[in-house]
Amino acid sequence: MKKVFLMLALIPLVAISCKPKQNAEEEVVTPETEQASTTGNPYVSETEAQDATVVEENLSGEVVSLTASQFSDQITEINNPKGFSYKGRTPCIVDFYAEWCGPCMQMKPVMEALAKKYKGEVIIYKLNVDKAQDICEAFGIQNIPTFMFFSRTEQPRKMVGAMSKSEMDAAIRDFIGE
Numbered sequence: 001m002k003k004v005f006l007m008l009a010l011i012p013l014v015a016i017s018c019k020p021k022q023n024a025e026e027e028v029v030t031p032e033t034e035q036a037s038t039t040g041n042p043y044v045s046e047t048e049a050q051d052a053t054v055v056e057e058n059l060s061g062e063v064v065s066l067t068a069s070q071f072s073d074q075i076t077e078i079n080n081p082k083g084f085s086y087k088g089r090t091p092c093i094v095d096f097y098a099e100w101c102g103p104c105m106q107m108k109p110v111m112e113a114l115a116k117k118y119k120g121e122v123i124i125y126k127l128n129v130d131k132a133q134d135i136c137e138a139f140g141i142q143n144i145p146t147f148m149f150f151s152r153t154e155q156p157r158k159m160v161g162a163m164s165k166s167e168m169d170a171a172i173r174d175f176i177g178e
Contacts, residue, residue, distance in 0.1 A: 055087045061119030063112050066094070068132040075125070075150060078138035086150040091176055092123040096139075096146040098130055103162035104145045110165045114172060121176055149175050 055074050058064045066074070075094060076084040086092070095111055097104035115124040129136050129144055139148060139158070147168075149157040159171060 055089070057088055057090055057123060059090065059120050059123065061116045063095070063108075063115045063124045063126055066125050066127045068127075068135055071125075071127055071132060071135055076156075078135055084150075084156055086152050086156075088123065088150070089152070090121070090123050091149070091151040092125055093172070093175075094148045094150065095124065095126040096129050096136065096141050096144055096148065097126055098128060098144055101144050107145050107162050107168075110168055113165065114168060117169075118172060118176075122172055147171075151175070 057074075071094070072078065074087060075092065076086055078084075093111075095104075095107065097107070099105075111124050111126070115122075118124075127135065129141060135141075139146075139156070143160050145160075145162055147159045149159070149171075157175070163171075
């Protein structure tokens with residue numbers, strides 16, 4: 001009986017202490033304030049930035065050439081049993097190409113122009129398939145050019161074959177959610 005009486009006496013105290021403060025200012029997160037975060041990247045929250053292993057990203061707007069070891073260091077490990085986990089913060093596209101491939105060479109100026117257009121929003125990398133056969137095998141790259149789209153929020157997407165600048169531009173806009 002004493003316990004019931006004590007509980008009934010404590011209920012008003014608990015209810016009063018759980019009320020929000022009337023004068024407290026709420027922080028409203030808008031797209032503008034979200035983008036103005038200390039990460040400088042609208043795709044990564046402060047929590048993600050603190051938890052993530054820091055990977056140096058090239059946000060210059062240039063197409064960045066990768067070696068196989070750089071791919072593993074900057075993009076993803078290919079032998080992770082849990083799947084491919086993108087290491088970067090900014091979404092990226094990896095262009096799997098070869099110097100001897102005509103369609104790959106046709107895509108080179110397209111990718112350079114789009115790298116400049118999406119500077120700071122998407123990083124465009126290129127990886128020579130002749131020098132990264134284990135990576136190609138891990139991703140099932142059988143035809144080139146192949147474009148792999150990586151982000152922190154989903155498994156990689158793949159597009160195969162040469163395409164026009166407008167088609168690739170539309171694919172990038174869809175990828176980043178514009």
